Amino acid sequence: MNTDANLKSKLGLNVFKYDKTPHIVIKEGCAKDERLKKALLVCPAGLYSENSDGEVELTIDGCLECGTCLIACGPEVLEWNYPSGGAGVQYRFG
Ligand code: SF4
Numbered sequence: 001m002n003t004d005a006n007l008k009s010k011l012g013l014n015v016f017k018y019d020k021t022p023h024i025v026i027k028e029g030c031a032k033d034e035r036l037k038k039a040l041l042v043c044p045a046g047l048y049s050e051n052s053d054g055e056v057e058l059t060i061d062g063c064l065e066c067g068t069c070l071i072a073c074g075p076e077v078l079e080w081n082y083p084s085g086g087a088g089v090q091y092r093f094g
Pocket of ligand 1: 024044047063064069
C-alpha cells in the first residue's frame with residue numbers, strides 16, 4: 001500500500017479558500033534559519049520545501065491550520081495567525 005499517495009488523496013478532499021493575505025509568513029531574513037528547517041519534517045501536509053539556495057519556502061494552499069510548524073519552529077521565525085472568517089481549510093473527511 002502506498003501510504004503517501006493515500007494521504008495525499010485524502011488531504012485532497014479538503015477545500016482551501018485563500019485569504020487576502022497568507023496566514024503564515026516566514027519572517028524576513030529567516031528563510032535559511034535552522035529553526036525553520038524543522039517545518040520540513042513536521043508539517044503533516046508537506047507544505048514546506050527547501051530550494052536550491054537552501055531557503056525554506058512555504059506553499060500555503062492546503063494548510064490544515066494545525067499549528068505544528070509554529071510549535072516546532074517558534075514565533076521568532078514564523079508569523080502565524082488563523083485565517084480570517086470564511087477563509088482557510090474546510091475539512092472533508094480526509
Ligand atoms: S499549520 Fe500545520 S498544515 Fe499549516 S503549514 Fe503549519 S504544520 Fe503545515
